[in-house]
Amino acid sequence: MSKSQSAIHFEAFEYKDGDTVCAGTLVYDVHSAGRLPGVLIAPTFWGADGLARRKAMQVARLGYTALVMDPYGDGRVAADQAEASRLMEAAVADRAALRRRAQAALKAFRHHRRVDGSHVTAIGYCFGGFVALELARSGADISGAASLHGILEMGGPRPPTELRARVLVLHGSDDPLVPPAQVAAFMDEMRAAKADWQFVHYGGAVHAFTNPDAGSDPSGGFAYDERADHRSWKLLSSFLEEGFSQG
Numbered sequence: 001m002s003k004s005q006s007a008i009h010f011e012a013f014e015y016k017d018g019d020t021v022c023a024g025t026l027v028y029d030v031h032s033a034g035r036l037p038g039v040l041i042a043p044t045f046w047g048a049d050g051l052a053r054r055k056a057m058q059v060a061r062l063g064y065t066a067l068v069m070d071p072y073g074d075g076r077v078a079a080d081q082a083e084a085s086r087l088m089e090a091a092v093a094d095r096a097a098l099r100r101r102a103q104a105a106l107k108a109f110r111h112h113r114r115v116d117g118s119h120v121t122a123i124g125y126c127f128g129g130f131v132a133l134e135l136a137r138s139g140a141d142i143s144g145a146a147s148l149h150g151i152l153e154m155g156g157p158r159p160p161t162e163l164r165a166r167v168l169v170l171h172g173s174d175d176p177l178v179p180p181a182q183v184a185a186f187m188d189e190m191r192a193a194k195a196d197w198q199f200v201h202y203g204g205a206v207h208a209f210t211n212p213d214a215g216s217d218p219s220g221g222f223a224y225d226e227r228a229d230h231r232s233w234k235l236l237s238s239f240l241e242e243g244f245s246q247g
Contacts, residue, residue: 007031008060010053013067015108017101023075024048024105025068027056028114036065037119037143037244038109040135042102042128043068044211045088047077051211055125062237064244065114069105071098071131088127092151095134102135106142119143119244122165123236124150126208129169136165143243144168146236149207152178152186163195168239170232172205176221200235202228
């Protein structure tokens with residue numbers, strides 16, 4: 001199907017994590033029939049904002065059904081960076097609760113009429129990359145987990161001896177939020193878990209390199225990098241295709 005024939009649809013998707021109502025957004029091409037492989041998208045620390053929806057649209061145009069999960073509940077999106085930091089820090093402080101929130105989204109997503117529940121991959125951006133990795137670490141039955149300029153530290157419960165999900169990390173080599181020691185520790189973790197993993201550095205890129213809203217000045221540690229964005233998208237697309245073609 002050509003891009004000109006696509007018609008991307010956004011649909012409110014409510015699910016629950018215990019007593020918390022989560023307001024996700026389901027995104028798919030209305031011309032794609034039947035159940036499609038699913039891509040669960042964990043957004044940045046802002047919450048399910050416009051960037052997450054744009055990424056979901058890109059995924060839907062590849063022929064998948066996407067769900068932008070609601071990490072904070074009640075559809076909450078931070079009003080400013082200070083609030084976003086507070087929300088993220090609270091979520092990261094309770095890893096078990098964060099994993100439950102991601103698992104609740106995954107469970108509901110699997111059963112949607114447009115999703116092939118046996119083929120779901122989790123991806124995430126910045127804080128969302130951390131969420132996608134935590135879902136894999138929880139032992140969730142997913143095809144893969146991909147982190148784009150995400151936080152890599154483990155903390156909390158240890159992962160299973162063998163990580164079932166394939167892992168892809170797309171990382172800005174100059175990201176000040178993820179220092180070399182954290183990268184090295186993550187690689188040791190993947191080796192210990194006998195994971196099927198890939199780690200790609202983008203030279204000169206810093207945090208948020210896929211986000212055009214991050215500006216163009218890398219000196220502050222946050223900046224868009226067009227080349228890294230395009231190259232990482234190609235690898236992510238290949239990672240999704242490979243995972244969904246198996247089994």
